[in-house]
Amino acid sequence: MRLAFTCRKSYKQSFIDGHYANRLIAKSELKREEVGTTCAHCDHQEKKHHKDIYAVADWRILLAGGVLELVLTGVLIYYLGLMWALTFSLPILVWKQQNEKVHQFNLNRIERHVR
Ligand SMILES: [Zn+2]
Numbered sequence: 001m002r003l004a005f006t007c008r009k010s011y012k013q014s015f016i017d018g019h020y021a022n023r024l025i026a027k028s029e030l031k032r033e034e035v036g037t038t039c040a041h042c043d044h045q046e047k048k049h050h051k052d053i054y055a056v057a058d059w060r061i062l063l064a065g066g067v068l069e070l071v072l073t074g075v076l077i078y079y080l081g082l083m084w085a086l087t088f089s090l091p092i093l094v095w096k097q098q099n100e101k102v103h104q105f106n107l108n109r110i111e112r113h114v115r
Pocket of ligand 1: 041
């Protein structure tokens with residue numbers, strides 16, 4: 001979450017930096033009326049009523065989260081996919097084959113024993 005305001009001069013959205021945003025929250029909680037802001041686009045400075053300041057979802061965190069998730073998913077698919085093939089599928093196939101052989105062997109042995 002970030003705190004943003006719209007510049008009265010350029011009508012562009014600017015953000016209040018994290019350190020200041022924390023102080024701003026403290027200030028607005030203390031019912032201080034106005035907060036000094038500086039527009040990032042035109043350097044216009046003005047006092048903003050804390051009610052003119054709104055919270056927006058931080059797309060950087062959303063993006064970072066999305067990228068991290070994609071990377072993590074990719075890594076998991078890559079490694080677990082590979083690991084799955086190597087550590088699960090192969091032993092299962094080998095075990096299945098071995099089990100089949102054991103089963104066949106025992107079946108023949110039993111049949112031979114029965115005879
Ligand atoms: Zn501006």
